[in-house]
Structure formats: C-alpha cells, structure tokens
Amino acid sequence: MKTIKLLPLLLLYLVVSCGSVHVNTDYDKAVDFTQYKTYAYYKTGIDKVEISDLDKKRILRSIDEAMLAKGFTKTDTPDLLININAKSEKNVNMNQFYAGYGYGWGFGWSPYWGGGTSLTTSTDGILTIDLIDAKKKELIWQGEGSGYLTKDTNEKDENIKEFVTKILAQYPPDVKK
Template identity: 40%
Template sequence: MKRMKQLGGFLVIAILLAACSSLRVASDFDREVNFNNYKTYNFYQKGLEKLEVNGIDKKRMIAAVDSEMQAKGFTKVEKPDILVNLVVMKRERTDIYDNGFYGGPWGWRGGWGWGWAPFWGGGLRSVDRYQEGLFIIDFLDPKTKMHVWHGRGDGFNLDSFKNREERINTGVKEILAQYPPN
C-alpha cells in the first residue's frame, strides 16, 4: 500500500511538470546581417491582417512583443529599421496517458484484490485532444524586403484558457530571448 501511495504521488508530480512545460523554442538568422543596425521596429500590417487568432489573443501577442522589444531597447516608429511579422499555425494534438498497470493476467484488479483475472481490470488511461499552436516571430528588413531573423515556439495549447495571457507573454519572451543572435 505504501508503494502505491509513492507511485501515485510520483504520477501526480509527473503530470504537473508536464502541464507546466514551456514552449520548445528555436531560431535562425541571416549570418550576413549586422543586427546592431536595427534600433526601431513596427509590425508588418499585412501579416497582422492574416494572423489567424481571435482579436483578444492578437492584442495580447502584440502587447507581449511590444513589451519585449522595448525591453531590448527598440523604439516603435512609423518607418522602422525592422518589421515584426507574427504567425500562428495550428494542428490537432492527441495525448494518451497510460499508467501501465497491466502486467498480464496476474495483478491487482481494482476492488477484487490480487489474483487471476484475464481480460479484467487494467490500467488507467485517458485521452486528451486539443489544438496545439506554433508561434512564429519573423523580423523583416523593409529596405531589402528579406527575412533576417526567424524565431518559433512550438507546443502552445490553444484550447486552454487558463493563464492564457501569462502563457502568451512567457512564450513571446522565450522566443525573443534568442534575439539578437550570438
């Protein structure tokens, strides 16, 4: 019984850690660009018009990018050195959680005790389906009309409204932490 409680406690901790995991972030950039030349920014309006999120999330994403860009010393102006383009891509995600308590015909059979019970009992299994989002932040040079930096964060649960604004802020911060490139 003590072992079952320990295992149960471990399972709860593992689920909580998985729920708190951050985005998987990555970035890429044009190695021929001198990023010290960029001091001002604004948003790429055509990109914002195509951004496929609701108006509330769009506003949150813009505010999060504004906050991070200003923290990096950028100034928002009408004719910027760099344009920020935002993209959100979605895909259906299915997570299956299984505690693995099957162990053949012998084993614990909830409520019936230990013994022989073919095709009875089994482990606890749950299926979670949701929309997973990929956040992309691109920097475009308006003079050359070329991408100069690309950052992305993958793994955002778009169906969850819990702490959504905080998660958007954290996601944008994690992505832009990789700018400027080393």
C-alpha cells in the same frame, strides 16, 4: 532516503517541462544586427493571421514589451518590420492498459482481469515571429515557439507573454565573426 530528496527535483522538472515553450530560431549570418534600432508591424501579414483579434492584441502587446525592453523604438519609419504567424495543433494520445494476474499488470487467471483504453487531448500552439529588414524587404531573423495552449482566459495573457518572451530572448543572435 535518496528518493525522498530527489522527489522535489523531479516534481520541479515535470512542472517546468510541461509548461515550457520550446524555441527554434534561424537567421541570416551575413547581417549586422547592431544596425537595427527601430521597428513597426507588417500590417498586411498580421491581418492575414487566422486567430482572434484579442489574441493578436495579446501577442503584439507582448512583442512591444519585449522590444522596448531590448532598447528598440516603435516608429513609422522602422529599420525592422515584425510579422507573426500562429497556428495550433491538436494532439490525441491513446493509452491501452491491461490488468491481469492478481493486482498487477500482465496476463493470468484472476477475477480482476480486464483492460481498457484512455484518450487524452491537448492543444499545442506554434507562434512564429519574423523580423524583416524594412529597406530590403528581406527576412533576416525568425523565431518559432511551440508549447501547450490554455483556453482559460485568465491564463492567456501569461501564456502568450511566455511564448513571446522566450522567442525574442534569442534576438539578436550571438553572431561570432
């Protein structure tokens, strides 16, 4: 009976963990993040990112939404410059299995003895968002998100929005002085 009650929780965990974005951040502990109120994009850096222009637009649109929700203003004379970098990594997983005795696993005498190999591939994306002090031209905060990438055009907007939202949820850092 306990197994039946735990099954929905296990399924929820699997769905959340498979679709989640893992985030890491780093920042300059000497910086007062309350001084930053405006932002713009670091065009030179963004132009160098080797992803499609459509995906760049998706990322920048999601960053705009997140920054505006935090109370920032986009301007030509910013406090912060935002740069991005994106890359993907292909993962190949190989599973070997052996069937043996009877209908189970292992070795033994059986007409059903055999085995095989299965290969699965997936693509993980890594999105890095850099926040640069516009006056000093120094990196003050960096957030990196990694997770599963979808190739389905209908899901790309939500996938990219999830990456950006989870990364920028960590900004500004909770600096204790």
